[in-house]
Amino acid sequence: MTKEVLRVEHLNKFYGDWQALHDISFTLHQGEVLTLLGPSGSGKSTLIRCLNGLEDFKSGAIYFKGQKVETNSKNWQELRQKIGMVFQSYDLFPNFTVLENILLAPVKVQKRPEEEVKTEALRLLKRVGLEKYVNSYPRELSGGQKQRIAIVRALAMHPEIMLFDEVTASLDPEMVRGVLQIVTDLSQVDHMTMIIVTHEMNFARQIADQVLFLENGKILENTPGEEFFKHPKTNRARGFLTSMDF
Amino acid sequence: MSWQIITQSLPIFLKAFELTLWLSAVGIICSIIVGILCSLVQYFKVPVLHQIITAYVELARNTPLLIQLFFLYYAFPVIGLKMSAQVCGIIGLVFLGGAYMAEGFTGGFAGVNSSQIDDGKALGMNNLQLARYVVFPQGFALSMPALTANVIFLIKETSIFSVIAIPELTNTALDLIGMYYRSNEYLLVLVIAYAIILIPVILLLNYLERKVRYGTFGD
Amino acid sequence: MAHSAINVFFAGNNFSRILQGLWTSVWIAGASLIIGLILGTLLGILRTLPNKIIRFILRLYLEFFRIVPTIVLLFLFYYILPRTFHINWPASWMAVLAFSLWVAAEFGDIVRGALESVPLVQKESGLALGLSRVQLLRYVLLPQAVQLELPATINLATRVIKTTSLLMMISIMDVVAIGQQIIEANNQKYPTAVFWIYGLIFFLYFIIDYPLSKWSKQLAAKQNR
Numbered sequence A: 001m002t003k004e005v006l007r008v009e010h011l012n013k014f015y016g017d018w019q020a021l022h023d024i025s026f027t028l029h030q031g032e033v034l035t036l037l038g039p040s041g042s043g044k045s046t047l048i049r050c051l052n053g054l055e056d057f058k059s060g061a062i063y064f065k066g067q068k069v070e071t072n073s074k075n076w077q078e079l080r081q082k083i084g085m086v087f088q089s090y091d092l093f094p095n096f097t098v099l100e101n102i103l104l105a106p107v108k109v110q111k112r113p114e115e116e117v118k119t120e121a122l123r124l125l126k127r128v129g130l131e132k133y134v135n136s137y138p139r140e141l142s143g144g145q146k147q148r149i150a151i152v153r154a155l156a157m158h159p160e161i162m163l164f165d166e167v168t169a170s171l172d173p174e175m176v177r178g179v180l181q182i183v184t185d186l187s188q189v190d191h192m193t194m195i196i197v198t199h200e201m202n203f204a205r206q207i208a209d210q211v212l213f214l215e216n217g218k219i220l221e222n223t224p225g226e227e228f229f230k231h232p233k234t235n236r237a238r239g240f241l242t243s244m245d246f
Numbered sequence B: 001m002s003w004q005i006i007t008q009s010l011p012i013f014l015k016a017f018e019l020t021l022w023l024s025a026v027g028i029i030c031s032i033i034v035g036i037l038c039s040l041v042q043y044f045k046v047p048v049l050h051q052i053i054t055a056y057v058e059l060a061r062n063t064p065l066l067i068q069l070f071f072l073y074y075a076f077p078v079i080g081l082k083m084s085a086q087v088c089g090i091i092g093l094v095f096l097g098g099a100y101m102a103e104g105f106t107g108g109f110a111g112v113n114s115s116q117i118d119d120g121k122a123l124g125m126n127n128l129q130l131a132r133y134v135v136f137p138q139g140f141a142l143s144m145p146a147l148t149a150n151v152i153f154l155i156k157e158t159s160i161f162s163v164i165a166i167p168e169l170t171n172t173a174l175d176l177i178g179m180y181y182r183s184n185e186y187l188l189v190l191v192i193a194y195a196i197i198l199i200p201v202i203l204l205l206n207y208l209e210r211k212v213r214y215g216t217f218g219d
Numbered sequence C: 001m002a003h004s005a006i007n008v009f010f011a012g013n014n015f016s017r018i019l020q021g022l023w024t025s026v027w028i029a030g031a032s033l034i035i036g037l038i039l040g041t042l043l044g045i046l047r048t049l050p051n052k053i054i055r056f057i058l059r060l061y062l063e064f065f066r067i068v069p070t071i072v073l074l075f076l077f078y079y080i081l082p083r084t085f086h087i088n089w090p091a092s093w094m095a096v097l098a099f100s101l102w103v104a105a106e107f108g109d110i111v112r113g114a115l116e117s118v119p120l121v122q123k124e125s126g127l128a129l130g131l132s133r134v135q136l137l138r139y140v141l142l143p144q145a146v147q148l149e150l151p152a153t154i155n156l157a158t159r160v161i162k163t164t165s166l167l168m169m170i171s172i173m174d175v176v177a178i179g180q181q182i183i184e185a186n187n188q189k190y191p192t193a194v195f196w197i198y199g200l201i202f203f204l205y206f207i208i209d210y211p212l213s214k215w216s217k218q219l220a221a222k223q224n225r
Helices: A044-050 A073-079 A098-109 A114-127 A143-155 A173-188 A201-207 A225-230 A235-244 B003-044 B049-061 B065-079 B085-111 B114-122 B127-142 B144-164 B169-180 B183-216 C002-009 C014-047 C052-067 C070-085 C091-117 C120-128 C133-170 C175-185 C193-224
Strands: A004-015 A018-029 A033-037 A059-064 A083-086 A161-165 A193-197 A210-215 A218-224
Touching: A004 A044, A004 A193, A018 A044, A018 A059, A018 A193, A018 A210, A018 A218, A033 A044, A033 A201, A033 A225, A044 A161, A044 A193, A083 A143, A083 B114, A098 A114, A098 A143, A098 B127, A114 A143, A143 A173, A173 A193, A173 A201, A201 A225, A210 A225, A210 A235, A218 A225, A218 A235, B003 B049, B003 B085, B003 B127, B003 B144, B003 B169, B003 B183, B049 B085, B049 C193, B065 B085, B065 B144, B065 C133, B065 C175, B065 C193, B085 B127, B085 B144, B114 B127, B127 B144, B144 B169, B144 B183, B144 C070, B169 B183, B169 C070, B183 C052, B183 C070, C002 C014, C002 C193, C014 C052, C014 C091, C014 C133, C014 C175, C014 C193, C052 C091, C070 C091, C070 C133, C091 C133, C120 C133, C133 C175, C133 C193, C175 C193
Parallel strands: A033 A193, A033 A210, A083 A161, A161 A193
Antiparallel strands: A004 A018, A004 A059, A210 A218
């Protein structure tokens, strides 16, 4: 049995009177890839945003490496240094160069020596094939390049989990593959623990160790990846897979 | 229209021109400082101060500078606070300008994309780091158009100093008209004087605005 | 002491005179806004036409009003019209004329901006329905532009209202001028009258302008959402 990294218990989230998440519970172990699937509006993004405190929740608990997460902003801020996140909007900070974007958090937040981080940043940039853009500004890059750099920026923090929220949803189709390849590499080469919200079914099938299928804020299925795609248990999931038509 | 009248008045206008420039410069610089301080209080929602500054900004923005100046110059001495006309002018202009600048910067900070703030948070930044590296640099760039408009507005508002007898451009022109009854000539010089100040300022600020926008928001 | 000074508001016919002065300021602001908005709409439409000469002239017109402070504008009309053109209108008409042309310039720019920001697809689908250019303007562009320009228009109105405080400079008996008269007349009896009268005028401007600017801000916030 590998080590447990993240456990969520009975999480409920409301927007005003409307319940966005109903009694969500799951566990994630070291090196596992959890994929959140479901129709739009099912609460996938809300859930993943709860996991690093960008959204608060009404009741329930999150355990990070066995320790219950105190949901105050100070604590979340500490914890986010160990939880990397990449968003759909591939937003780099437009006022900084690529390198400055990557160095910012490790140097200013984690107070690591700049030279060390720089060496690492260059190595990571090389790995995603963008080392020649080190001194470019975000506006000079394509969406796919920005998204790859956003991943590098998160990795430079040495996170123990990576959260990916629809990272390819706003990209041109020809950019998608490159970004997904990096995520796949992270799983296969680095054995990174990851939670992924995606609409790319082939990618999900290939990478998911475990699938949470959500609808209307509820978990309808929590199944091993292979199993979910071969033999979905619920009609809803079957319908969803058919509609995605991959 | 007499050319001679105009040339004779130029030395007097030159003095007034310098005074308008000087008052504008001091007023604008102080307004920017006051505006930045107020917008910081608003951004961090400092208790008590936050409410006070909200009230100040609304009061200053929704009342005419002329009444503010009358208050400072005529009403304050009654309660024992006597200041020279120029001091009143600067205080009045900064009272007004600080509120406009605060509003501009606050709007700029609020305009920073929420996804940028999510990014910063996801990288583990605390509120101060978020403000320093993400919200302020981008927010100041976003508030450049407001800053430009405010600078031009404040320069023009110095014309109202004429009501408390500060010998700036407008006051000087009115005095000359009163003395020599040559309105066309003096008004022409007056308009040209404002054009000489404002046209370069407008061009420079527009250039800076474009540059800032290009520098940070290319996409 | 303070209690007695407040009596200055009600001594003689002071209060009704202040209200009279306020009315002068209000009608000048109102008339200027109505005329200025109509004229400005025309200027705004003209500025979206492809004719370069018209656009250039109207741009110059706008820049003139951007550069000249309003107080100077008032004096330009006040001195030049009677002395050079022998037009002897009452000062309040001159003020309305000056303010109207100023409002027209600024509002023209607002209208132009709003018309240009109506999405192209709206124009194209209007034309595809066989609307003439005038019909397109009347039924598609202007109604959408009005919505877009409303916050800026309200803001312009608050500025016009504040600017009416300058009317006394061209010897119009506006609320400020009457306030000054009352202060001078009561200087002996109520030395603190100056505080109260200017305080009242300050407050009067505030209660007119504050709700307007609040409204404009709310509308703008709604549009940005």
